[in-house]
Every structure is written in C-alpha cells, then in structure tokens.
Amino acid sequence: MAGDLKRSFIIYNEWTFVKAERRGFAVYLKRKAYDELTAWKKRPDHSTLEVSGARQVGKTYIVNRFADEQYSQKIYINLLDLSGELFLEQYRELWQEMKSGKRYQNPIYELIKRYQPDFEDSEDTIVIIDEIQESADIYNRIREFTRTLKCDFIITGSYLGRILKQEFKYSSGDLDYLEICTLGFEEFLTALNRIDLYEKMSLCGESGTEVYQELQKLYNDYCVIGGYPGVVLKYLKNAPLQECQAELLKIIRLFTNESRRYFEDILDVAVYENIFSGVARILAKEKKGFDEDSFSEELQGIVVKDYSSNITKASVNRAIDWLYSSGIIGFAGKLPECSILDFKAKARCYFMDIGLAYYFLTKAGVSKAAVSGIINENFVYLDLRRRIAHPSEIALETPAFATLGNGEIDFYVKELASERTYAVEVKSGKNSGKTAAEALEKKKADYILYAKGNTCGGKADNTITIPIYGISKFKF
Secondary structure, eight states, X not given: OOTTSOOOOOOOSSSOOEEEEETTEEEEEOOTHHHHHHHHHHOTTOOEEEEEOOXXXXXXXXXXXXXXXXXXXXXXXXXXXXXXXXXXXHHHHHHHHXXXXXXXXXXXXXXXXXXXXXOOOSTTEEEEEEOGGGOHHHHTTHHHHHHHOSSEEEEEOOSTTGGGOTXXXXXXXXXXXXXXXXXXXXXXXXXXXXXXXXXXXXXXXXXXXXXXXXXXHHHHXXXXXXXXXXXXXXXXXXXXXXXXXHHHHHHHHHHHHXXXXXXXXXXXXXXXXXXXXXXXXXXXXXXXXXXXXXXXXHHHHHHHHHTOTTOOHHXXXXXHHHHHHTTSEEEEEEEGGGOGGGOEEEEEEEESXXXXXXXXXXXXXXXXXXHHHHHHHHHHHHHHHHHHSSSOSBOSSSOEEEEETTEEEXXXXXXXXXXXXXXXXXXXXXXOOHXXXXXXXXXXXXXXXXXXXXXXOEEETTEXXXXXXXXXXXXX
C-alpha cells in the first residue's frame, strides 16, 4: 500500500455516487456513469433506460441519486422487497380486471397510479424499477412504458435469471442501454483526490520522477483491490490491502450464492463454483488463444481434471455464458496474421474487474511475476473495451490480440477516424516485443505502443512507450 500517501476524501455536492458513513460525513465515489445518465435525460428521443452491470457495482445508488437530483418526483420500486410485492399485487389485480372485460384508456398509467396515488405523468417524473430480472411480466411491458407515458423510466438489475428464462422477451428499439462497471483507475484516483496529478502527467516522460512514482504506487494498490465500490471505500478508510480483499471476497460469495438458485443441475453448480479459478489458470497459460469454440473445451479440461469427470461441455458453456452476461468476465478476439477482417470471437477471456483477476490468479497459485504481467494485460483490455463502446473510437466488436508467424501481439488496435493501426504490447518491465517490431517492419501496423510498468514514457519514430497506468490518457 502507498503508505506515504495520505488518503483524502472529497464530498461531491453536484455528483452522486456510492455512499458510506465516516465520522458523520457522507463519502461519495464520483462515477462517470452520472454524465451518461444526464446525457440520456437530455436526449429528446430517449426511451426507457436499462442500466445493467455486475452485482455490487453501485447501479442502484447512482440511479437513485441521479433521480433525486434531476426530477421533482421519483417512484422507486424494488421487485425483491416489499415495494415490489405491492407493485406486483397491483399488477395482478389490474390484469384480472382487464381479463374479466374491464377496460382502461391507459393501463400502465392506471397501474402506477394505483401503486403511487400522487403519481403525475410528466417529464419531471421518473419511475425506477429495480431488480427487473425478478419479473418477466413487468420486463415485457417496457415497450408500453416508453410509448404510453410522458414520464421517464429506468429499469435496473443484473442479468441473473433473465438469460435462462425464455419468458423474458427483447424490446428491441424501445430501450436505451447503460452499462455500469466497477471503478476505473481514473475514478479511483478521483476518490483519492489524485486525479489532478494524473491529468497533468505527461505520457512522454516530461513530468517529475516523483509524479510517476506516486501514480505507480497507487496503480499497484488498485491492481490488488480493484474497483468494486465497497472495496474502494474500505481502502479509503486506510484498511490494509488484506482487509480490502476480504471485502471483495464477500462480494464474490454474495454473487455465487445468488446465482445458485438459477441452476437446476447440481453439476452446473459445481462448475460455477470452480470456474473462476479455471479462468485464472487459462489466463496464466502461454497461448495464442484458442480455435473457434474451443475456449469452453479448454476450460472444461481444467474443470474436469481438477474437480469431476462428469462435467459436460454444455455445463461449462452455461457457466461461461452466465459469467459473461453477469458482467464478471469479458471476451477478446483473435486476428490471425494481423488481419482485421479475419476476426475470430471469444478467443480469450479476461476478468471485468482487476481485483477479481488478482484474487483468483493468486488463489490459483500463479507466481507474482506472472500475476503482474497478466493484471497489466487485463487492465489494458478493460481500457480498450471502453473505447469500443458507443460512440466507438476503435474498430472491432471486442478488443483483439493478433498473431504474426509464430509470434503474438498482445492487442491490435485500429483507430476509426484516422485508420491508423497499433501493435500494443503490455510489459511489466523493460522487455520489448519482437513480434510487434516485425509487424511494424512488414507494415502490418503503423505504430508500436508499449504500455509498461516502471517507466516515464517516451517516443522514438513510430514506437511509443507510456506508463501502463496512463493508457486511458493515450489518444490512438
């Protein structure tokens, strides 16, 4: 831990975020998602907003605070608590009345009015339905929400249950989407009141050495604890890194326990409980990725070897889909011979939180040196994934690595506006990438970008070196 750094707190009056109490004051973690919520509200043609993301990333808190600050009336319904039970009871009663022949000019308005008698259908009212995965009936009414009322709607919740239940329908064209992830490194620095230091830092070695040293220490801590709000708040209270990891373990157990009720096959449960470490072991292997559809076979081989020979590929596939849909893992593609048109999906996977990756890699017995390299690569993957989201800065459906002859490039990036291509190499120390140099020589890439630990950065011709923690500042 950066013991020589004093962790400081900022209270944001105009921003909203995950809250904790410390010495009688409210502590907020500033989230970029707030800007996206504001932008959604300002769009004149916006639809119902579906806010998704893994458990414990702060979806409910951000959405509620946004609603409190931006609307004069907020109606909050949580389908997992009493408010949800009352709302569903009103829905069932209304449904029976209409089934018996009674008609209402606007059934959705009638439903909300029964639940909340002072409901006003205006642009200054917002209705939030949380834990939407608990009711297919309500989820399937989304189209009517958007089309029949003036007020705004936000639905939140994880994908738990929804991906396995056929009664959930897709409301294509009637939903706007926002994914909330764990805190990125910039959000982490904002919580520590170090974001100014980061924003002023030069990527090419022009800042003072102490700036790079301080940011490197903070990055090292971030790599251990990750960005789950509850874990970061623990860190802000000067808790040792071990206690922060204990907080992360609570989140993992909560997610695992919640997931069990959706698996009917006991073998599916067995796969799910052990698949985290299996993913970590695959990450630790020196590979050029997997052929199409063989990622699950590789994972199945690990799970079968370590746990049970009765586990099928189908069970492994279900567990993989579950983790992906729940925001725990993400996929990277493969570009054979640096050919962007030969993109192959799901050739590699990464954790969607650095703290998760660190925890399971360490638990799997991976050496410290190997953990450092994998974590750095996972960190860059998450940054590239953000750049692919709309409006896209770089090409492809997911970040992708590339092969060239017998070598491999960590990531291959094509910037959309300029069409420049980059061979991105992620390094822990002073090593260089021979394959990336070959790609530059053979004009397979326009630039080499080295993202390294313990460097101040620099540039020589078409080769650029930046500190690993500065990747989000880099403009492709």
